[in-house]
Amino acid sequence: MLVLLIGQMFYFEGAALSNRPSIRSILAAVCSAVHCQLPAYRNLKAMTFRQLNLQAGADRSYLLSGALSNQGLFPQAVPNLRLTLTDLSGNVIAERVFWAEQYFESGMLYPDQTKPFRLQFAAPTTSVAGYALNLL
Known part of the structure; x- marks a missing residue:
């Protein structure tokens, strides 16, 4: 019964549990032993932007550059x-x-890895006074 209960818990809450660092290491060891695969780790709070810079171009475009760090x-x-x-x-x-495919060649950021990015886009008709960049 206990094994069934634990199995149901991982079936229904596995993705959420696998995003907890303290539990993920244990789950990785268990999955290694029973040949299963953990869902991709996702913790947007651990991702940070560095050196964001928005520049207007001469050709009515903008360039937002910076770096993303895990x-x-x-x-x-x-x-x-x-x-x-x-x-x-x-x-x-x-x-x-x-x-992600538009601004990074590889799809993964490893721990303590920082990668630069450049986002170019057409200028809107209204003057830009500010911007916000959010992770999705």
Whole structure:
């Protein structure tokens, strides 16, 4: 009965449990022994941006450059990014999602790894006064 209960717990809550660093190491050892595969680790709180810089281009485009760093304990898939542009009043004037494949060649960021990125996009018709970059 206990094995069945544990099995059901992992079946229904496995993804959430595998994202806890203290439990993931144990689960990795168990999966190694029974030949199963853990779901990809995902902890967006362990991902940080560094050196973000938004520059206007002469050709009515913008370039947002920076770096993304994985401060987590495990490799993580590179997340998608949502860029939101605002005007002087703080109103959203444009939004765009950049898929991981659009800005990174490899799909993984390893622990303590930082990779630069460059996002180029067309300028909106309204002047850009600010921006927000969020992980998805």
